[in-house]
Amino acid sequence: MTPLTIDEATRLATRALRLAGAGEAMAASTAKALVSAEAQGLASHGLSRVAQYATHLRNGRANGSAQARVVQHKGAAVLVDAAQGLAFPACDLAIATAITTATTLGVCFAGVANSHHCGVLVDHLRAVAEAGMVGLAFANSPAAMPAAGGKHPIFGTNPVAAIFPRKNADPLMIDLSLSEVARGKLMVAARDNQPIPLGWALDSEGRPTTDAKAGLTGAMLPLGSVSSPKGAMLALIVELMVTAVIGAQFGFEASSFFVDEGNAPRIGQAFIVIDPGALAGKDVYFERMEALVSEMLIDDGVRLAGARRMGLEEKAKNSGLTIPDALKDQLDRLVA
Structure with missing residues (x-):
């Protein structure tokens, strides 16, 4: 294992993304997010993604020179075009616009x-909670899960998230994939040649598998799929929220994140920001x-939701990160 400070990890990730073609702001925003994920103990969404993003930038699956911009703003509805770039600058813009809009109108939906x-x-x-507001988030991703009763992948793992600020305490943070586990866990298991539990994925023939690589080429199982179609139904809701409503591509139209070649995924994210002061009032909200x-x-x-990850992040700020030697070698090759 290799130790890194937060600053060292951020500089390494930023340089790797810049060399792959990302603009300065895009590289900085993305590196900050990936290092934060690593610090929270979320390796599947942390520095292991740098090589994936760099490859997509080099292969034209992501546009490193993209400039995110607001293309529609009608009342409490906002649409941001990420211009096929990495998602982080576009999401930053959407959240900032949503907070400003919700401050005036009480609520905002930003796609x-x-x-x-x-x-x-x-x-x-997080910025939503810092502004004393409640936030909801939805995202789709390349097809990885079948519809209820189906076999071939249609929906992505389609995460949902929420944040609820507290007074003088860390917010409650909820974040879950609608597959039995996040697909990034298979990516990490495949990288480390580790088996996965039964019930996580199917192989390309639709058979339950403990082979992470076979699961990546097959399909993820929806949350609770063994006994209920609820996970698949929730994935359907998210898919429609970020495609039919805001015009992003369906998951089955996007090439997998886990292949080097393919199309620009052009998927979507949606955020709802609510000012409690516009409803029961902030005093009532915080008391409740x-x-x-x-x-x-x-x-x-x-x-409490989010407490573990925030505790790990605080610890990492003081004592740094520890990443696998193979991952450090991969990052070094990207900046060589």
């Missing part, structure tokens, strides 16, 4: 189209939040 992989979805909402948290913590063993 991002023509986008790419957006990393840890809930992290885009703390009442619920207090009730939850009556039981030993309850862990």
